Amino acid sequence: MKALVHITLKPGVLDPQGKAIANALTNLGFQGVNEVRQGKYIELDLPDSDRASAAASAKDMCERLLANTVIEDYRVEIVDQT
Amino acid sequence: MKALVHITLKPGVLDPQGKAIANALTNLGFQGVNEVRQGKYIELDLPDSDRASAAASAKDMCERLLANTVIEDYRVEIVDQT
Numbered sequence A, B: 001m002k003a004l005v006h007i008t009l010k011p012g013v014l015d016p017q018g019k020a021i022a023n024a025l026t027n028l029g030f031q032g033v034n035e036v037r038q039g040k041y042i043e044l045d046l047p048d049s050d051r052a053s054a055a056a057s058a059k060d061m062c063e064r065l066l067a068n069t070v071i072e073d074y075r076v077e078i079v080d081q082t
Helices: A016-027 A051-066 B016-025 B051-066
Strands: A004-011 A035-045 A072-079 B003-011 B037-044 B072-078
Touching: A004 A051, A004 B037, A016 A035, A016 B051, A035 A051, A035 B003, A051 B016, A051 B072, B003 B051, B016 B037, B037 B051, B051 B072
Parallel strands: none
Antiparallel strands: A004 A035, A004 A072, A035 B037, B003 B037, B003 B072
């Protein structure tokens, strides 16, 4: 099973990287970009053979390593191997 | 319109950050994690009012700033503002 993990800053947490991207886009001539938020996207190739246990272990990985749950939210999506 | 952009390393390009995550997960006791790939996830809040022009400008932004197209792939998804 493959787990696709999105890690984003919680709303309200300042995102200087996103701000830098927004400024760079404006300098390149893209007008009116209101807000940019940058997060992380992680693809995990897990050994679990059913979706429920894959989702549970991906969630556990997020809590213990991948996300800083004080300032970040995470979202796990399980897909069949392609 | 909101554009959700996923930027991932092309298949075959070495991903040391992903390897580091895989090692850290193994050290934490998660066995059998085959592969980890880390990418970027960017949310853009665009002024365009129709999907086609939002997709076109997001693609342009990827080509010119967000992605290094030599080693990275990108995927753009347009969603209605929530």
